[in-house]
Amino acid sequence: MRAIPIPVDTAKLTFTCVKDPRPRLLNQHTGEVKTDKNGQTVYEVVTSVEDDFGRIELVKIGISGEPPVTRGQQINPVGLIGYPWEQTRDGEVRWGIAYRASALLPAEEGANA
Template structure:
């Protein structure tokens, strides 16, 4: 299996590095584009699970996702794929991540004080 789908349902993602164009060549500054000619961006995300374990991942996405540092986001269609390369006689390997989109997460607002279904302490002054 070349691409490994990532189940993101139990994870919370926060943008920790702003979108920046992915470079093919550091020396020339050549920017990577996808097969449709869109610039590929790299976004740094923290991925936290319910137990508090946090991993930092760089996720590639076509087109500028328009997210900012500190924003809670959802990577849509996140996949991982193994890679390896030989550089200066040394073997490097890892897992790279790509998403179809990175969008702002839908936040659920906490119930406000006094709203239906919330407990509100009541005190009364009796004179």
């Protein structure tokens, strides 16, 4: 599967941070933290996303550098992009979409961005 970036239109979605940002681990056994190509730590932010119809999903969003958001805060992802992925482990195929944003801002600040 080729990872073609998919831009996400966030205009009709409400994002709420449900867990404080934490560094993303490459290896849970060694505690190795993921970094981007510039050497910045990649953080993972778990959000609840609600659409205009009231449907809610939990979505993890990756971002370089620690974002200025906390649990319970409404946030605005800037430049949100989805990347499809697929892997085979022990003969079982798994797939999904990984999300990444260029910035995660508190909703008050994001409205002015």
